[in-house]
Amino acid sequence: MDVKLFNWSSRRAQLARYGKALAPWIFVLTLLTVICLAFGVGLLIIGIAAGWALVGLAAFPAMIVQWYTHELKEVPIDTKSTTIDGRAESELLAHLPPKPTQKQLALILQQINGGHFFEIRFGIGGAFLKEVAADSTDGVEAIFKEALAIADTIDGKVSAGALILAMLRQLPMRETVLGHLQLSEDDLLRGVEWYHTLFRKSLEEKKHRKSPGGGIGRDWSFGWIPNLSKFGLNVSQNIRLAHNEVRTETITQLMSGLVSGGTIALIGRDGVGKTEIVYELAARLIEPDATVPKELWYQQVFMLDAARLMAVAGERGGLEGLVNNLLGEAFAAKNIIVCFDNADLFFENGVGSVDLTALLLPIIEAGRLRMILTVDEQKFLQISKRTPALTGAMNRIVIQPTDEATTLKVLEDYLPLVEHRRKVTVMYQALKEAYRLGQRYIYDVSMPGQAITLLEQAVEYAENGLVSARSVNTAIEKTIGVKTAAADDTDEREMLLNLESLIHKRMIGQERAVSVVSDALRRARSGVRNQNRPVGTFLFLGPTGVGKTELAKALAEVYFGGEQNILRLDMNEFVSPDDVARLIADGAEDPGSLTAQVMKQPFSVVLLDEIEKAHSSVLTTLLQLLDEGILRDTRGREISFRDTVVIATSNAGADRIREYIERGYSLQQFEESFVNELIGSHLFHPEFLNRFDEIVVFSPLSKTELLKVVDLILVGVNKNLAEQKITITVTSDAKESLVEAGYDPRLGARPMRRVVQRAVENTVAKLLLSNEATPGSAIEITREQVEAILSTRTQADAIVEQNKNTD
């Protein structure tokens, strides 16, 4: 090993090893010091000179304890050094032998805190690396160089995480390993930063003073606040020790706004962290550093809660008097910032809210009292519409939802709280998954609230105290019934591989349609599809009764686990521009709207029946759904359709299809030209048709296929008769009779089921009543028997008509 890269004998390496050797003895040494001093002084008191020796000897362990506490425990790194012994974290350095092999490095990682951190949080560490690392010093130099390069990109410290990443980068199969762990190198780099931040925060917290900043005379220049203390929440007394390092710019903006006085409105959707920003501000002001303007030093933030004030104030006039009194007290005190959390509750009359506009408007306009209002963006617009003067007098700071990197930071900060409270450990993959799935499936709040909500739910599904990406997936699956994880279950793999045959168990023919739909699902579940679109979007064209709706139902049953997972919209109910509102209505107003249904059941087949009848405005609205897999509801929320299969059906051009078939063309021969004709007919806009993954033409069923349909129906009839222990079979010529009676050129195979059921069930009923058949017998139905029931085509039609009327 080149000593320029790692010098085992360097002073820092030596100190680190002393620290490691002394760590278990520090308590004993401290005790020894105390005992020597106590006995030494004791002996001197009773006049024995040997006490001097004990007092003198006490100095030695005392000096060692001092040395350990102030230097050896954590030997500071030399950021200018270019060697491992100058830059490695103390614990790691102490374990390194003079010429370490790769395997020894892996074993060291198993023993130190940083290694444990990665092992648990990321699922990678010494345990895995020791299996793949060579038991030689070859390659260690390259690992050390890589670790130093990684450390250079962060804070210069070579920690266990940096070493793990460096070792991983030397592995030829690193991509496979990372893929298996659902991680990227960037994730591991983030992990190194995360560990360094935690380490730094733990050191800061140890140094943190227990008493509040400012000392005993801090508030003597400020007024008494007996009522505010009673009715408000002093946020400054509830600060967290570990400050969040996100949204620093917003806090700075907020502070500079407060310096100039007046009211600031923090505007943003629920869950974006408005209240958290107020808490962060309070923490910064009560423990000010050089970045906090002097004018705001030791200012305290009091939060007023509408419900609590109303409860104590009694009648309306009392509430106004109380709020007036509180604000007067805050103004006189000169060190109070009043925060109205969910401020909209103070500007509207309703349950749990009260309109104090008349009282607050002049105070806000005067701008002499520092106030913060947190308010939802929609509510702010409503207030602005109602009382423009009010919102005009405020400075506005809009809080946007956080991006992925910031959300992960927020979650990392939030983890200690969850882990301590719920006694679990959360993996990094769970944080990433919480962000990904929270963004897609949690609608009522924004980031980072979405991810936090999901993570809290995922804790319930921790396995052996560990919250992994699977726990987050399970939380989503259990709470909103969405399958999110990539297919890994053997049964599901089998189902996907045999999707066509499974669909054909309940559907005859239309091989191409079944095939394209199956391919789309396989792409989705294997994770290779575009995640920002629906699983599949299909336009099914063809005459009535050829299996378009049946395929949608078969899909819902086979893939989504039941026919109930189909959201069916008859588009002939959306024939005017006004119907767009019904399509995207808020669930609270119309639970039957498309967006509301998909919110509740996002893992479904969306069946848009008779799409050609919908108004063009409705079709335009659907463009975004087909293109990006989202639809905005009337509240502006983005509803995800990215787990749905969207199927639009249309009878458009049915006559033309029949014409092609009658002229002897096969589906493959005319499909393309038929679609071109459809585009040319201007029934649909080309941009609408282009949004579909596939336009599938269904051809009328052939006689052979119709016979198979009869077989399929008979399986169902036999299932119904299973309770009577009766089995029926139908002769081939009888089946042909059924096909002849049940097929209608206008309605396709649709009447077939009723005709077959009626013919067979009537025959069986007659046989049972005449005792010609008893439970347990096998009945063969012949052509004659069928014809006896359906003797003429007219009779069959009558049955159909009768059934129609019954419906």
Place this chain on the structure above:
Amino acid sequence: MFLVGLISWWYGRGWLGQWKRIAERFSATIEFFSIFQLLSTFFAPFRQISAISASDGSFGSAFRAFIDQLISRIIGSIVRFFTILFGIFVIVFQAIYEIVIMIAWWLVPLLPVAGFVLLAIGWVPAWM
């Protein structure tokens, strides 16, 4: 090697570190007594007591507010003066303590030798 390391740290980085810690302790004491804060607000009304009385604009009420504020300022300056004075006393005592510690720091490594010398002499303080 271990002993050399210990002694060289004790009289080198350990000694400098001790100065740093003393500075931190002084800073904490000064902050505890809010000395700079109290000096900068020495004549400010104590607890803003005067702010409670509202003026209706008349000469009488303005005069009364002025007197209230004057009394509040006088009370404030007296309280602050004694707090600062007490803080200074504490700081002086702390300084003496820290000086003793810093001197003792230099002598600690000599204690084992001194202890054995005194043992050899056999001297024990008479009052003991």
